[in-house]
Amino acid sequence: MTIRTRFAPSPTGNVHIGNIRAAIYNWLFSRHMGGAFLLRIEDTDRARSTPEAVQTVLDALAWLGLDHDGEPLYQRTQRQRHLEVAEELLAKGAAYKEDKGGTGKGECIVFKMPGRDIAFQDAVKGEMAKKAEDVKDFVLVRSDGSPVFHLGNVVDDITMGITHVIRGDDHVENTFKHLAMYEAIGVPPPVFAHLPMIVNAQGKPYSKRDGAAYVGEFQKQGFLPEALFNSLALLGWSPGEDREVMTRDEMVASFSLERVRSAPSQLDMTKLLWMNGEHLKRRGHEEIAAGCRAAMERNGQWREDIDPAYFQAVVACMGERVNLFGDLGQQAGFFFDEAFPYDEKSVRKRLLKEGALDILHEELAVFEGLEPFTAAATEAALRTVAEQTGRGMGALVHPVRVAVSGTAVGPGLFEMLAVMGKERVLRRIRRTLEIYGGG
Ligand code: GLU
Numbered sequence: 001m002t003i004r005t006r007f008a009p010s011p012t013g014n015v016h017i018g019n020i021r022a023a024i025y026n027w028l029f030s031r032h033m034g035g036a037f038l039l040r041i042e043d044t045d046r047a048r049s050t051p052e053a054v055q056t057v058l059d060a061l062a063w064l065g066l067d068h069d070g071e072p073l074y075q076r077t078q079r080q081r082h083l084e085v086a087e088e089l090l091a092k093g094a095a096y097k098e099d100k101g102g103t104g105k106g107e108c109i110v111f112k113m114p115g116r117d118i119a120f121q122d123a124v125k126g127e128m129a130k131k132a133e134d135v136k137d138f139v140l141v142r143s144d145g146s147p148v149f150h151l152g153n154v155v156d157d158i159t160m161g162i163t164h165v166i167r168g169d170d171h172v173e174n175t176f177k178h179l180a181m182y183e184a185i186g187v188p189p190p191v192f193a194h195l196p197m198i199v200n201a202q203g204k205p206y207s208k209r210d211g212a213a214y215v216g217e218f219q220k221q222g223f224l225p226e227a228l229f230n231s232l233a234l235l236g237w238s239p240g241e242d243r244e245v246m247t248r249d250e251m252v253a254s255f256s257l258e259r260v261r262s263a264p265s266q267l268d269m270t271k272l273l274w275m276n277g278e279h280l281k282r283r284g285h286e287e288i289a290a291g292c293r294a295a296m297e298r299n300g301q302w303r304e305d306i307d308p309a310y311f312q313a314v315v316a317c318m319g320e321r322v323n324l325f326g327d328l329g330q331q332a333g334f335f336f337d338e339a340f341p342y343d344e345k346s347v348r349k350r351l352l353k354e355g356a357l358d359i360l361h362e363e364l365a366v367f368e369g370l371e372p373f374t375a376a377a378t379e380a381a382l383r384t385v386a387e388q389t390g391r392g393m394g395a396l397v398h399p400v401r402v403a404v405s406g407t408a409v410g411p412g413l414f415e416m417l418a419v420m421g422k423e424r425v426l427r428r429i430r431r432t433l434e435i436y437g438g439g
Helices: 017-033 051-063 075-092 149-159 169-185 215-220 225-233 248-254 269-281 285-298 308-321 325-331 344-351 356-368 375-389 393-405 413-420 422-435
Strands: 004-007 036-041 095-098 108-111 118-122 126-130 138-141 164-168 191-195
Touching (some): 004 017, 017 248, 036 051, 075 138, 075 149, 118 169, 126 169, 149 169, 169 191, 225 248, 225 269, 285 308, 308 413, 344 356, 375 393, 393 413
Antiparallel strands (some): 095 108, 108 138
């Protein structure tokens, strides 16, 4: 059997990460099995399914590299087929007409549940069962003649020859109805796999109140598509052996529904940032530099007089600290700004405390005579000062860090000094001494 899966979003203008994760699993499963991954746009809600909303879905799929086979099926175009099936069910006695509430507005078509318990084997959740009395008859076609979700969803899956329906577990209740429909229509049902919910730290469904919840927001924040893909794939699935950072090809190779967990998965922003950093490192220096520059341009932090070689060196020096392209401009702006601001707390703690400015004077004197001005040389110079004066290295590194960067946090001090170069370092220490009254 050739596997055929689909992603069937209802366009709303935003693509929630829970929905796109379903798309990722359908895609991974199809690609792993050498099957087809289809796209169906469930656009019957005319008010919400605007062309822009549809485009948002297509953009999210394209950005994440979730290529689909063939043309998308737009559910709106299938209305005739939906209504035909409703008529067939009426003819078979599996549905009946009813004037709901007796309002005289016309009759709707109601699906008649078979009056038997319903059970199925969920590929993720295992055995699922429902008592006959717990699933009521339900409307298939409204009195205005429009098909409801259940009818369109099932009929389109049949039309598209879908073999596996992988979707969020908010649809489990629907599946009992859908199985009864398959039986009444006389078509074997697909395999169903219901994915666990994505939850926040409190175990509640992850929503936009918890932070970025839509694909577009992650894109705007500078996440790499391969990192978001990787992170979302791991929200509910794991390849085993503690493997985490993976390419799409590696995930395709090891994906299986058997290894999808049924317990809810927590979205952890810290982990997501870490994952992004890992994928960023795989991109290589040049590309990281270009991405950081683009982010700085977008945020109005880029300056035309930044020397390209200096910029590259700063990017390399920040290394591990850059998880998002935007981090460089956020955390390392001082590298490029001679009028960098001083963080008040760092100044109070590191510069204005007893003896710190005297130390800075001494360091200035030592650095003035230092050639070459490498990381190893500045470190050795400060060690000598430490030995000669009986002070710890801690007392020496903090004042100079704040003096050249305005803050107590940053990359390794000696690498930073080497990247900045002697002239810039001396100029900055002098400026700091002038401002803070040491000389
Ligand atoms: N349009 C439905 C949704 O987005 C489709 C569910 C399904 O995959 O069957 O929830």
